[in-house]
Amino acid sequence: MEPALAVLILIGNALAFVAYGFDKHQARVDRDRIPERVLLGLALIGGLGSYAACELFRHKTRKQPFRAWMMGALAAHILIVLALIYLP
16 A cells, blocks of 8 residues: 555544544534534544444444444445455
8 A cells, every 4th residue: 555545544544533522522412513424434434433432432322323323434434444455
């Protein structure tokens, strides 16, 4: 894998992690939240970061169907990353 691609993947995961953490903070202080469609888009580009944030911050772990959609986005993220690594 190209180093630049690896850096982009890491940035995407870090961005998703921070966004989910920020959204959890906003929920706790009862302020404006990040729309779920944005969080799901971030899960697609930073799937592992979004999953880690959900587990660490206990954020949206019981909310359905969001959780199912997020897990689908995580699976798609993993498949995309694998394709970028192994396909020429």
